[in-house]
Amino acid sequence: MSTIFKIYKRDIRKITTNIPLMIIIVGLLFVPALYAWINIIASWDPYGNTKGLLVAVVNNDEGAQFQNLEINIGREVIDKLKGNESIGWTFVNEDEAESGVKYGKYYASITIPEDFSSNLLSVAANGEPKKAKLIYSVNEKINAIAPKITKSGLTSLQNEITSSVTEEVSSTVLNYMNAYGIELERIKPQLEELMNIINDIDNNLPQIGEGINNAYNGAVDLNNFIQNIQGNIPNITNSLNNAQNAVQSSNDFFTKANDTIKNISPYVRTDLATVKANSAATRDALSSINNSIDTDVKGQQDILRSASTKMNNALSAVNNDINILQSVNNILHSSAISNFINKMQNIRDQLVQNKLNLDALITTLSNGNKISSDAVESLIQGIDKTSQLIDDSINNFDSAISPAINSLVNNTTNMANNSLTLLESAKNNIPLINSLLKDANIGTDLGAEQIKNIKDKFPKTEETIHSNVEKFKSLSNDEKFNELTGLLQKNTKDVSDFLANPIEPVQNRVFPIPNYGSAMAPFYSTLAIWVGGFTLLSILSVHVEALDDVKNLGTTKMFFGRFLTLATLSLLQAIIIVLGNLFFIKTYSVSPVILLIFSMYVSIIFIMIIYTLVSVFGNVGKALALIIMVLQVSASGGTFPIQLTPKFFQNISPMLPFTYAIGGMREAEGGIIWSSLYYNIGILSIYFFISIIIAVFLKEKMNKKSEKFVNRMRESGLVGE
Template sequence: MSIIFKIYKRDMKKIITNTPLMIIIVGLLLVPALYAWINIIASWDPYGNTKGLLVAAVNNDKGAEIKNMEINVGKEVIDKLKDNQSIGWTFVEQNEAENGVRYGKYYASITIPEDFSSSLLSVAANGEPNRAKLIYSVNEKINAIAPKITKSGLTSLQSEITKSVTEEVSNTILNYMNAYGTELEQIKPQLENFINVVSDIDTNLPQIGESINNAYNGAVNMNNFIKNIQGNIYNITNFLDNAQNVIKASNDFFTKFNSAIKNISPYIKSDLAGIKANVNGAKDNLNSFKNSVDTDAKGAQEALKAADANVENAISVINNDINILQSINDILHSDLLSSFINKMQNIRDQLVQNKLNIDNLIKTLSNGSKNFSDAVASVIQNIDKISQFMDDSIGNFDNTISPQISRLVNNTTDMANNSLGLLESEKNTMPLINNLLKDADIGTALGEEHIKSIKDKFPQIEESIHANTEKLKNLNDDEKFNELATFLQKNTKNVSSFLADPIELVQNRVFPIPNYGSAMAPFYSTLAIWVGGFTLLSILSVHVEPFEKVKNLGTTKMFFGRFLTLATLSVLQTIIIILGNLFFIKTYTVDPVVLLIFSIYVGLVFMMIIYTLVSVFGNVGKALALIIMVLQVSASGGTFPIQLTPKFFQNVSPMLPFAYAIGGMREAEGGIIWSSLYYNIGILSIYFFISIIIAIFLKEKVNKKSEKFVNKMRESGLVGE
């Protein structure tokens, strides 16, 4: 140990007393720090200046008309873009946009076509709905990242337009349903009056039967009894005429009500197509995420968020359709419709599960984890299955469910028509009764046989009238009538707002880092420490001069003696880098002390690795150190998540010290999980001791075998020590 420290003291004395060497050492101490600081400052907030990315916006929308109201969604979109500062929106004509994108004046352009409004509102019109289009043109040769940022802005704009249109269309439909619900509630007293009239008729029937029995029992009083009955027949006929007028007045209402219910089928069919479109959009975004992970972490993250938004929109729409179909089925009680609702709920549950999986992928991506490629493939596979299920559901809805709803509509119409039929039947029965009474009058003369015939027919007539009266009473007491009226009178503004935006996202940031520069500091600091060690060993010699009174210093003693010198310089480099990060450019750190101590430890480990390579293998070792550094830049997961890189880099990453150095610094920076920090320290310790073992057992042997080879190279005059 005395010889080791003697070498160290001599080296320190030479550095302090040799001015040129001192100047070089100071430069070597500062250069790595400058390297780290410049890169961290350059990447401090790259996404905070996206408003400098010029994107042309062109509005060719001619507008549309719905329910005598002019609407121009394209103009509303342009107005929103004027208030949007996330991207440099520039509002120009079509030719200017095309030429600007072509020659690089604009990074991209968004064109709103002429039929934009009419396509968006087609869902509320007759016929099949048409999907509206936004034409996105991008010049990808200008910059690799700009297209990802502009497309992210377009995706956000698309979601905002979808939300607004959903709210507007659903509000219009619900307003009509609300009006019918109010009218249904207003007509209810008239319906109750009609039912009371029919009930009075049913109440008088026993009196008629009793009169017939009395006629049968006493022919002497038959003449006066028949006149009394005939008087009642006239009153009953008047009751039926009044009741018919009431039902005819209510029949117009039921016609309007049927029309409103019929509009629900195309609305739901449009929603099913919209769900499929969102599912396909989620699939496309997931594929985009999968394809862009190797080159653009931010773009991949935005694609993943866009897929999450697609699934979220699909869940919102399918929940709305399930609620509407369930409300209809509460009236219809259809096993077929119940089965379809169960299938829709199953698809909804699968969508919810896939959204949870995508949320987990987003969290995994944000936390820098490295193993989720299989999860992405699984989500894409599940989304693809859901898309197929939606195809089956749309076909099933067209072939079976829509006709079932039509039957509900027809049953509603039949309710009014049957009521008229019942009254007409009752009215047609009155002449029969009147004729029977005339026969009874004749029977006074003809005798008991004819009166018995009347008595035998009357119970059947009485039963028919009573049964029809009970049906009308059940209609009045049926809670389904009240449920339907209540459903149609819901607050349209609240419901349409809910349909457009049913979910509020609550973000939970785990180990938050306030800016991109601070997030990149561990990578650039680690790289700077390695560069610092490499530059020291590129300038300073690993050869130790002998002492005058010491014949043989020993290879191991010379190795550790010079290492103390290099380690001291590495510690100084590391301190300058980290303190500069904290106090000069002010990077965010949860625990500065732990960060500084761990970084010094990283510097010592890196110095031992590089020093061992150069000391044992000479110039070849320097080349190896440079190759290892280049490999670690790509395979350490410092910039992009390692899962986004090719398989080779994913396999190599666990074997490289950069990964553990960056991991430990991130613990100190964002929030310490001590087990993770200890793990990184332990792995780095393995590299440290393996380097020592290599130096002890190989340095002297390799140096002797390579001495002739090195001397031969030096004879060329092109190779230094």
């Protein structure tokens, strides 16, 4: 060991006392760092400048008509794109777009054809629906990545258009449903008049029955009785005709409204899902605040205000559903619906409390004070409790509320149908009664037997009319009319917005890294450490001169003596690279100390690998080190995921030191999983010991075998010493 350290001390002394050599060494220390810094800065935020990618937009849409409304989806798309800065949207005519894409002025173009709106709205019209087209032209010659980004913009635009069309169509349909509710409210006086007519008919039936009884009991007064009854028959017939027309009109209306009312249950259920999504989003926002409780007060205020808005939306949805369900239950008197309403009220009370606590946090921040972690945690627990209540309500929803609402629709429709059957039956029986009375009037001498025949048939007719009239009377209940109209007149804007955007994605970032440059730092730092080691071995010699006081150095001692010198320089390179990343270009790292230590460890492993190759194989070893570096750039997963590369690179990836060096740096940068870090350290150590074994057992043999070959190369004057 003393000989090894003597070689090391002599190398250090020569470096520190030889000014030209020191200048070169300093350059060698900083060149790899510059390589890493320049590449990291260049890739710091490439997707943050996509507004510089010019995409031409051409709108040829002629619009369309839907339910007497003029709709131009193309114009709406253009208006939205004018406020979108994710890509450099440029609005031109068709000739300019074609020429600009061809000659590289625009990376791509999107053309909205003339029939765009009409095809989108064909789904709501008669006949087969037609898919609308967006004509996308791209110049792939200009750049390899730009077409992918512009195509992503096309996909986002397609989703935006789909959402807009869904919202437009559903809003129109819901407005018609709302109009039905208004119409029902408008015809309420006519329905009440219909009930008065039906009551008159029902009230006249006992009089007719009494007359028949009197005729049966007193044949002498039969003639006067018949005249009295015949005088009432036209009035009864007119009343039945009027009632039949009114019931037919109402029945047509209820038939049209039937499907609309049945859609109430899905709306209530989706409202619950929306409330749960808003609560989950609020909880995630509070969790993110709790992780940075002492920093970014302005960001906390924005997050809390956004959470407050979501909480208000949730409260509005729950209150709306409670009112609807309470109205339905006033008709059905269902204990299951009552229990469900109680649960909804509990959810509302919990949401109100959460809203108050959320507003208290906003007030604290507005007053310039910091919010406490305990207050945030308490609010998170309250939201968790609310989410549990919502889950219980959703699980109970289908069995509790849907059957009751369907029952309301079916009963209402059945009553209208039964009433129509009742009136039709009564109307059909009037000719029979009239005929009997005429016969009695013509032949009052037919006697008590024929009058008894009339008397026996009349109770059945009276029972049929009276039983159905009682069912139809339920339609006159003011409260039931009000509930039906309330269900039909639901807020169309909220429902159409939900149909257009039924899902609100919530992103959960595991080990978040704030920018693309920081994410690429492990790859470029690893590559810079290898380049630094390769540069050292390209300029500095692996040949060790003899020591004055040591007669026989030995191959192994010379190897390790020079290795200490190279390892020291490589460590300095790694330190400069990492410290420059952290403090000069300010890359992100969860554990800067671990990152620095691991990078120094990687530098020792890399310099040992490269030094062994050059020391054992000479210039061939330098070529091998360069080839290995080239393979590692493509097969280490430093840029693209390794799964996206060809099978050859996927197969060699586990055998390359870059794979584990980058993996360990990513742990220290984004968040450490210690088992993964230990694994990377362990695998890298294998390369270190394999390099030592190769050097110890092959260096002397390979140097002797290649001595003549190297001398012949040097004779050419093209190869250095």
